[in-house]
Amino acid sequence: MFMPINTVVLPVAGLGTRFLPATKSIPKEMLPVLDKPLIQLAVEEAHKAGIQHVVLVTSASKRAIEDHFDVNFELESTLESRQKLAMLDAVRSTLPQGMTLSVVRQPKALGLGHAVLCAYPIVGDKPFAVMLPDDLIDDLDGGCLADMVALYNKKGAYSLAVEEVPRDKTDKYGVVSLNSDGQIMAMVEKPKPEVAPSTLAVVGRYVLPAEIFQALATVQAGAGGEIQLTDGIASLLATQCFYPHRFKGTRYDCGSKLGYLQANVAFGLRDVEIGTSFQAWLQDNK
Numbered sequence: 001m002f003m004p005i006n007t008v009v010l011p012v013a014g015l016g017t018r019f020l021p022a023t024k025s026i027p028k029e030m031l032p033v034l035d036k037p038l039i040q041l042a043v044e045e046a047h048k049a050g051i052q053h054v055v056l057v058t059s060a061s062k063r064a065i066e067d068h069f070d071v072n073f074e075l076e077s078t079l080e081s082r083q084k085l086a087m088l089d090a091v092r093s094t095l096p097q098g099m100t101l102s103v104v105r106q107p108k109a110l111g112l113g114h115a116v117l118c119a120y121p122i123v124g125d126k127p128f129a130v131m132l133p134d135d136l137i138d139d140l141d142g143g144c145l146a147d148m149v150a151l152y153n154k155k156g157a158y159s160l161a162v163e164e165v166p167r168d169k170t171d172k173y174g175v176v177s178l179n180s181d182g183q184i185m186a187m188v189e190k191p192k193p194e195v196a197p198s199t200l201a202v203v204g205r206y207v208l209p210a211e212i213f214q215a216l217a218t219v220q221a222g223a224g225g226e227i228q229l230t231d232g233i234a235s236l237l238a239t240q241c242f243y244p245h246r247f248k249g250t251r252y253d254c255g256s257k258l259g260y261l262q263a264n265v266a267f268g269l270r271d272v273e274i275g276t277s278f279q280a281w282l283q284d285n286k
């Protein structure tokens, strides 16, 4: 039996510069795909994975995220008095039943690795998951994180979600190389295409050991002057096994305008209410 994974860390303290000016006062993670903000889609995926505790790593300008998961008395009583029960249910269930939420601040955007380290006082010395909400993984079955948590529960295996990317895009990702047993042997953050060890890129789902906190506390600032999660994981590779998880479904990079629009189109096309009319409109406006 392994210590169960029941906590997910959602680092949401980045500046979201690629969506300015929209993200001047609205957190990137509150941008909706159809009618749900990215952060809610991430929490729902974590719930499907059996996670009970969500730890948000936020910054001063991200209050809207906490509010989204909190009670809104005025709105709820108005919907109740108007008998808008489906809407009332949608408002009340932003945080799925049985889940609890903690919030910790990252005082300065010093990098993803630093953001994860900020969660240590809440997570403590146990394995946990990390999800980046702007990497939306659309899998109508169990979900990417559920598969990774199941792998851990079965074999005690730590894993990183990975995806093949075009070689000219390696400088946007952490890139891994594998040994003959299929374990991750090396990883490097944002390598230039000509020096990238492979085209297998890490995307925003991780199942990590508690030792990552110690590693992040000692790692030096890397690419972009930030403390990189990739560097922390790389420093553990000599002593811990990490497996690549090739997920099912489609990943949308909702931190980029193109990926965000693609996600909205995909979700819009299968929406029961507007899907048919939206498809007809797309056909007419090709």
Ligand code: UTP
Residues within 6 Å of the ligand: 011, 012, 013, 014, 015, 016, 017, 018, 019, 028, 057, 106, 108, 109, 110, 111, 112, 114, 115, 132, 133, 134, 255
């Ligand atoms: P990104 O690389 O997407 O950066 O961060 P960003 O600031 O969110 O967006 P751009 O590039 O300026 O448009 C990946 C994830 O790491 C978190 C972000 O919130 C996002 O979930 N992050 C990044 C932090 O929490 N803190 C940081 O210091 C950096």
